[in-house]
Amino acid sequence: MKYPFPVGKSDFIQGDEAIARAAILAGCRFYAGYPITPASEIFEAMALYMPLVDGVSIQMEDELASIAAVIGASWVGTKAMTATSGPGFSLMMENLGYAIMTETPIVVVDVQRSGPSTGQPTLAAQGDVMQAIWGTHGDHSLIVLTPATVQEAFDMTIRAFNLAEKYRTPVILLTDAEVGHMREKVDIPNPEDVELVYRKLPANEEEAKYPFGDIHGDLIPPMPIFGKGYRTYVTGLTHDEKGRPKTVDAEIHRKLIERIVNKIEKNKKDIIEYETFDLDDAEVAIISYGIVARSAIRAVKMLRSEGIKAGLLKLNVVWPFDFEMIEKIAEQVNAIYVPEMNLGQVYHLVKEGANGKARVELIPKIGGEVHTPQEIVKAVKRCEKCI
Amino acid sequence: MQIRLAGIGGQGVVLAGVILGEAAAIEGLNVVQTQDYSSASRGGHSIADVVISKEPIYDLIVTKADVLVALAQLGYDTTKDSLRKDGLLIIDTDLVKPDREFIGAPFTRIAEETTGLALTVNMVALGYLVAKTGVVKKESVEEAIRRRVPKGTEDINLKAFRVGYEEGSK
Numbered sequence: 001m002k003y004p005f006p007v008g009k010s011d012f013i014q015g016d017e018a019i020a021r022a023a024i025l026a027g028c029r030f031y032a033g034y035p036i037t038p039a040s041e042i043f044e045a046m047a048l049y050m051p052l053v054d055g056v057s058i059q060m061e062d063e064l065a066s067i068a069a070v071i072g073a074s075w076v077g078t079k080a081m082t083a084t085s086g087p088g089f090s091l092m093m094e095n096l097g098y099a100i101m102t103e104t105p106i107v108v109v110d111v112q113r114s115g116p117s118t119g120q121p122t123l124a125a126q127g128d129v130m131q132a133i134w135g136t137h138g139d140h141s142l143i144v145l146t147p148a149t150v151q152e153a154f155d156m157t158i159r160a161f162n163l164a165e166k167y168r169t170p171v172i173l174l175t176d177a178e179v180g181h182m183r184e185k186v187d188i189p190n191p192e193d194v195e196l197v198y199r200k201l202p203a204n205e206e207e208a209k210y211p212f213g214d215i216h217g218d219l220i221p222p223m224p225i226f227g228k229g230y231r232t233y234v235t236g237l238t239h240d241e242k243g244r245p246k247t248v249d250a251e252i253h254r255k256l257i258e259r260i261v262n263k264i265e266k267n268k269k270d271i272i273e274y275e276t277f278d279l280d281d282a283e284v285a286i287i288s289y290g291i292v293a294r295s296a297i298r299a300v301k302m303l304r305s306e307g308i309k310a311g312l313l314k315l316n317v318v319w320p321f322d323f324e325m326i327e328k329i330a331e332q333v334n335a336i337y338v339p340e341m342n343l344g345q346v347y348h349l350v351k352e353g354a355n356g357k358a359r360v361e362l363i364p365k366i367g368g369e370v371h372t373p374q375e376i377v378k379a380v381k382r383c384e385k386c387i
Numbered sequence: 388m389q390i391r392l393a394g395i396g397g398q399g400v401v402l403a404g405v406i407l408g409e410a411a412a413i414e415g416l417n418v419v420q421t422q423d424y425s426s427a428s429r430g431g432h433s434i435a436d437v438v439i440s441k442e443p444i445y446d447l448i449v450t451k452a453d454v455l456v457a458l459a460q461l462g463y464d465t466t467k468d469s470l471r472k473d474g475l476l477i478i479d480t481d482l483v484k485p486d487r488e489f490i491g492a493p494f495t496r497i498a499e500e501t502t503g504l505a506l507t508v509n510m511v512a513l514g515y516l517v518a519k520t521g522v523v524k525k526e527s528v529e530e531a532i533r534r535r536v537p538k539g540t541e542d543i544n545l546k547a548f549r550v551g552y553e554e555g556s557k
Contacts, residue, residue: 012405012412012420178447183405183420185412291447298445372450 001191004052008190015153015179016083018186019109020045022157023081025194028107029055030073030080032066034088037121038177039111042083063088067095067108074104075234077225079161083109085177086128087118090135096170097136098236100260103212103221105164105171105199107157112176114368123368124177126290126341132172133319139257141264143171143271144319146289150184156316162197163271167263168220174318176341178291178370199223202230212256213241219263264320273316274325278304282311284380285333285358287326287350289315291370292339298373299339303380310380318346326353330360337380339363339371388522391452391469392435392512393462399509400458402535404435407513409531410523411439419444432465439522456516457483458494458508477516479508490519492554498547507547514551525552 005011005021013021020042023031031046033039043057050057056073060066066082073080084092089110099106112128114120128135132144143163147153153175160171202208202222208230213221221241224230233243238253246252264271278300279285288296293314303310313329326349330336336358338347347362354360363379365371390407394400401422408420416439423434436449455470456477457463463483470476478491492515498508510532517528529545536544 010412012409012418178421181421182447183408183418185416185418294445294447370447372448373446374450 001053003191004049005188007188010185010187012183012185013150014041014181014183015147015150015175016041016111016181017045018150018154019083019157019173019175019180020049021188022154023107023161024049024053024055025189025191026079026158026161027196028079028081028161029053030070030078031055031057031082032060032069032073032080033057033082033084034060034063034066036085036088038113038124038180039083039085039088039109041180042109042111063091064095067092067099067106070106070108071095071099071102071104074106075226077228079105079165081107081109081161083111085111085113085121086115089128089131093131093135096142097138097140099170100136100140100142101236102234103168103223103260105168105223107160107164107171107173109157109173109175111180112174114366120368122177124179124291124341124370125366125368126176126292126345127366128174129318129340129342129345132174139261141261141320142169143167143264144174144317145171146174146316146318147179148290148293148314150179150182151186152316153179154186154188158194162195165197165199166220167267167271168199168223169264174290176291201225205230208232210241211243212239214259219259219266268320268322271317271320272322274322275314275316277312277314279311279313279329281309282332283309283334284384285311285313285329285336286376286380287313287315287329287336287338287346288340289318289346292341295371295373296339296376299376299380302373302377306377306381308380308384315346318349321349321353323349323353326350327355327357330354330357333358335359335361335383337361337363337376337383339365339376339379341365341370388439388454388520389446389449389452390437390439390454390456390516390520390522391449391466392437392456392458393466394433394458395461396431396433397506398433398458399506400433400462401435403509403513404437406528406531406535407437407516407523408439409535410527411437413527413530414523416441416523417444419447421447432461434462434466454516454520456512457485458512460484475520477512477519479512491515494551497550497554501550502543502547504543507544510544510547511551511554514548514553515555518552518555
């Protein structure tokens with residue numbers, strides 16, 4: 001297999017470009033999208049590369065159709081992705097729920113810009129966190145990854161596909177205009193060194209009868225592929241283990257939705273990834289994710305040099321969420337600070353996790369600029385003084 | 388090292404930043420390149436930031452630039468406060484009237500005289516910057532230029548870069 005970009009060496013590329021290349025290395029062969037700043041470069045790269053790897057890149061009439069096409073592609077066995085930004089992400093919410101309900105492995109990239117509505121198209125924000133987790137209606141779960149560097153955007157795109165396939169679920173790669181547009185050195189692995197996961201397929205005709213049944217006891221049903229000889233019914237209505245609509249049976253609904261939630265929740269330890277910096281002996285914790293985590297690392301170093309024992313928890317996954325880990329940190333430290341480029345979203349998750357064991361303070365910033373390390377330091381020092 | 392290039396849209400400021408960043412990446416250094424431009428494609432301010440370091444880079448926003456290259460008055464006015472007190476200011480001496488110590492040359496005029504194209508000013512200034520700071524090797528930049536400029540314009544861009552480099556080596 002020949003790749004339309006250099007592999008097995010490093011390159012100096014934008015985050016958006018890194019996402020496109022990683023998707024192709026992860027086995028993605030279908031992309032459907034609608035152009036939008038600051039995600040358009042992903043589409044541009046896919047339009048260029050897909051025909052060269054026998055894949056398809058197609059411009060749809062809007063974002064509703066884009067995610068619908070991606071779901072369809074996944075049901076014929078193709079790894080598929082779409083990418084957008086806030087306004088388009090809002091339009092995708094309905095079919096995101098359809099992907100969750102039909103347990104369709106897809107990857108949706110949201111390169112966040114300032115909202116609401118069309119907002120500040122060229123500027124970064126982290127305002128879509130709660131939307132990524134809870135934007136579609138009804139009880140559900142899914143997976144949300146948050147890269148902080150171009151290398152992480154690359155690595156987490158591959159991981160997004162693997163998690164989607166492993167857990168038969170949509171995965172959101174939640175990045176932002178800053179990571180999407182900045183250029184950094186990225187190590188692009190040799191394709192044979194990339195670990196790839198493929199969805200579980202029915203072993204035989206008997207298994208294929210239960211495309212929504214927990215027949216292996218791992219909460220993840222094997223997924224029959226259209227065109228491979230099985231008849232399968234796929235619906236957004238509440239359905240039984242065979243996929244047949246059963247819309248008034250409370251027990252069937254409860255079983256289905258609890259399994260969809262539990263296949264993520266019970267595998268939290270496998271899904272959640274985080275990094276810590278100087279957290280072991282910290283008296284003050286900063287909890288951060290995405291682009292802001294980089295400023296937070298510098299802020300921790302600056303606070304330490306001024307005698308404040310600070311430490312950082314950098315979240316690489318914001319959903320599922322490890323509330324228990326936050327409580328442990330809260331038992332250790334006096335205060336937790338949550339800098340984010342919004343008016344408070346992960347802050348609320350942290351506060352719930354902290355469970356009153358430590359003070360939790362938000363360091364909000366909106367308008368398009370990433371927090372500087374100095375701003376985080378100043379906010380921490382101001383609060384630490386006022387106690 | 389934090390380097391900030393500032394000018395107006397159309398001067399190729401962002402491309403110069405990308406090429407400088409690519410040169411650093413070729414040398415195996417850590418590098419982050421970001422840009423800030425107004426939505427106007429011509430005439431608005433245009434800024435490219437390049438942070439180069441042997442260590443991992445956490446500071447993405449240039450708050451205290453070590454070097455500021457200003458190719459237009461608007462670019463200078465927008466960014467002059469971000470240059471640290473003892474930082475190095477490099478300007479197009481025909482187009483920028485600074486209010487502090489500086490070095491520089493009439494980059495746009497040199498570009499016109501050398502290549503016949505004012506829009507190679509970005510390469511002239513880049514050559515001057517690399518000669519004065521030694522932040523990356525001349526050869527790395529030349530390789531990055533070959534990779535990044537539109538096909539068929541490699542020679543003219545290399546020529547402009549080398550003239551700027553000579554000017555900076557004087």
